[in-house]
Amino acid sequence: MRKKIIAGNWKMNKTPSEAAVLASEIRNKISDAKCDVVVCPTAVCIPGVVSALEGSSISVGAQNVHFKESGAYTGELSSAMLKDAGTLYTIIGHSERRQYFGETDETVNLRTKAAVDGGLIPIVCVGESLSERENGIMPETVCRQTKLAFLNIQKDDAENIIIAYEPIWAIGTGKTATAQQADEVCGIIRNTIKELYGEDTAEKIRIQYGGSMNAGNAEELLSMPNIDGGLIGGASLKPDDFAAIIKAAD
Numbered sequence: 219m220r221k222k223i224i225a226g227n228w229k230m231n232k233t234p235s236e237a238a239v240l241a242s243e244i245r246n247k248i249s250d251a252k253c254d255v256v257v258c259p260t261a262v263c264i265p266g267v268v269s270a271l272e273g274s275s276i277s278v279g280a281q282n283v284h285f286k287e288s289g290a291y292t293g294e295l296s297s298a299m300l301k302d303a304g305t306l307y308t309i310i311g312h313s314e315r316r317q318y319f320g321e322t323d324e325t326v327n328l329r330t331k332a333a334v335d336g337g338l339i340p341i342v343c344v345g346e347s348l349s350e351r352e353n354g355i356m357p358e359t360v361c362r363q364t365k366l367a368f369l370n371i372q373k374d375d376a377e378n379i380i381i382a383y384e385p386i387w388a389i390g391t392g393k394t395a396t397a398q399q400a401d402e403v404c405g406i407i408r409n410t411i412k413e414l415y416g417e418d419t420a421e422k423i424r425i426q427y428g429g430s431m432n433a434g435n436a437e438e439l440l441s442m443p444n445i446d447g448g449l450i451g452g453a454s455l456k457p458d459d460f461a462a463i464i465k466a467a468d
């Protein structure tokens with residue numbers, strides 16, 4: 219039985235003081251959560267959010283990590299820096315980074331390796347665009363993204379990585395994949411992991427769905443056999459909605 223994991227991607231929202239308040243509000247609403255809960259603020263907000271959540275069961279994640287340990291990479295953050303700041307997870311390869319910041323399957327793999335080597339748990343995002351779905355190449359797109367993200371990742375490390383299936387057409391659009399559509403693709407991803415590492419790893423690895431998940435649709439999505447949690451954008455900024463999604467996961 220895989221433990222569900224709900225992660226909030228706060229994207230480029232909230233100042234450090236606002237983020238600390240939001241973290242405290244969420245903490246107060248979900249003190250009895252049974253699933254794993256993660257919030258991912260912007261890097262500058264991490265220290266304040268870590269202090270606001272100290273002693274709680276909520277973990278903090280970053281939204282990105284660079285693949286080099288240190289050096290002349292202006293504006294970037296290494297896994298050691300994030301770890302030292304109190305971060306346990308990091309999102310990697312979010313479609314917004316692939317779309318606006320030149321993230322490729324290759325850099326997603328390098329970042330995933332760097333996160334694992336640095337002791338962070340990656341939340342690796344994969345997902346097809348609307349045209350890829352309409353042209354019938356959704357399966358090969360998510361298989362390719364998954365296979366390349368896990369290149370040179372050892373089996374022991376692979377099973378701890380979280381995969382977030384996020385169809386691009388459902389992110390921030392209010393259009394959610396149906397529970398059946400989301401479960402089908404999470405199943406395709408799980409099969410890809412089985413091809414790479416075998417049945418035991420495929421059964422252990424946790425696959426989230428992300429794309430306009432909210433208080434109203436979370437329960438149905440999270441009841442599907444291949445969906446082990448959610449990566450939540452908009453609704454993670456609203457403590458009541460985020461708490462309702464966590465309740466649906468429990």
Ligand code: PEP
Nearest residue numbers: 389390428429430451452
């Ligand atoms: C996301 O950005 O990861 C996401 C799922 O956003 P939203 O929930 O707003 O669609």
